[in-house]
Amino acid sequence: MRFYFPTAMLALASVVHAQCGEGSDATVTGEGTFVATVGSEEVYAGDDYLVAIQTALDAITEGQRLSVIASGSIGDRSITITSGKxxxxxxxxxVGNNAGHGAIEVLDASDVSIPFLTMTGAPYFGMRFFGVSNLSLGQITMNLSGGLGIRFERDEAPNFNVAMDxxxxxxxxxxxxxxxNIDGLTIGSVFAQDVGECGLLLQTTTNAQVGLVDGNNVAAGNGYATLRFANxxxxxxxxxxxxNVxxxxxxxxxxxxxxxxxxxxGGAEIGNVDLADNGNNSILIENCYGVSIQGGTVNGGGEVRLSARDEFANNRDISISLQVDGTSVTENPCGENISWDLTGSGTFNIC
Structure with missing residues (x-):
């Protein structure tokens, strides 16, 4: 049975299909001098882009929309969004690098929507979240020169009902x-290019539905992956x-x-893979349980591998159907209840 999360998705649908800036309750406009307006009232005018944005955010109430029309730099500081906005x-x-923080933060809040965002710079985290429920992210574009894109924190309050477009x-x-720490996650697509570590990294996340994860030159030279399940x-x-994933x-x-x-x-089903020329393992499954890859292709690159570390129980209940060409498939050690359906010209060393 698949899990869907209509509250977040309905909230997302209500905002992403409008034009950015359409029907706003508040705006930040200008170039060099920024003007923040809420309704008919000007609440800030000056040269500080962050202050203009935060002043307008703090002035709107739950259910209202702020559209930042102006472009500018917030420097090494953070925008904070509270519930219902x-x-x-x-x-x-x-944005700049605000150590340990996100350039945009939503912390211990509910019913926040960010339908559009274009970000540049090298943040510590582009967006940082914890303790959120009914969070909706729409069309989010980050053209970065370093840092981490979107982060849900490990050691803070858990999150419920998160949707990304x-x-x-x-x-x-x-x-x-x-x-x-997310229970209830839906993602339409993640596109990652020239990213140092993972495209999408899911940890202690349950009841998740993801459409497409697309990585180009992701995790070059290290052990991360376009898609990684961990912890x-x-x-x-x-x-x-x-x-459930x-x-x-x-x-x-x-x-x-x-x-x-x-x-x-584990607890994961991947419908289809299209993997080519990966510099490390095309697929590595290590101490995982209840994982199914239902079809797809692996062309060249690193081997497809089932392995295990001593500190965790061995792989079990793994089912993989693949066409593998130009690389190898290895299962070592042998897992429990492992099912292979392999075609192609690859070399197969399985139990």
Whole structure:
């Protein structure tokens, strides 16, 4: 049974189909001198782009929308969005590195929507979240020169009912999208290009539905992957690994690994993979439980591998159907209840 999360998706649909800036309750406009207006009242005029944005955000109430029409730089500081507010970045928001923080933060808040955002710069985190519920992210584009794109924190309050539409990240030094502690996640697409670590990294996330993960030159020279499940991702509250994480398709070209499941993760179904010329394993499944790859192709690149570390239980309940050409498939050590359906010209060394 697949899981869907209509509250977040309805909220998302209500904002992403409008034009950016259309029907706003508040705006930030200008160039050099920025003017923040809420309704008919001007609440700020000056040369500080961040102050203009934050003043307008603080002046709107739950259910209202702020559209940042102007482009500018917030420097090494953060925009904070509180419950019930809609924030649109219609211009380009350039950001700096605010150590340990996001350039945009939503913390311990509910019913926040960010339907549009274009970001440049090298943030510590482009967007940072924890303790959120009913969060909707729409068309998010980050053309970065370092840093990490979207981060849900590990050691803070958990998150519920998160929806993302299309996330596009280029140039991040770390991950494009990294989640921790989400119950109820829907993602339309993640596009990651020239990203240092993962395209999409899911950790302690359950009841997830992902459309497409597309990575080009992601995780080159390291052990990360276009799509990675780690740290008990997909393990349900009762300790079981019933399928609850669904990914429709993974596309990966070059970089490091294509798909990587590790550290007691599982409960995952991937409908189709299209992997080519990965510099590390095309697919690595290591100490995972209840993982299915239902079809697709691997062309060249690193081997498809099932392996295990001693500190965790061995792989079990793994089902893989693939056409593999120009590389190898290895299962070592032999797992428990492993099912292979392999075609192609690759070399197969399985149990």
């Amino acid at each position: 809609i924030f649109e970045g219609c211009g380009t928001i350039d 299309t996330i596009t990240v280029t140039g991040a030094g770390s991950h494009a999208v990294e989640t921790w 008990t991702n997909g393990r349900l509250a009762d300790g079981s690994y019933a399928t 669904y990914v429709d398709k993974v596309v990966s070209r070059g970089g490091g690994r294509g798909v990587f499941c590790v550290s007691e993760s």
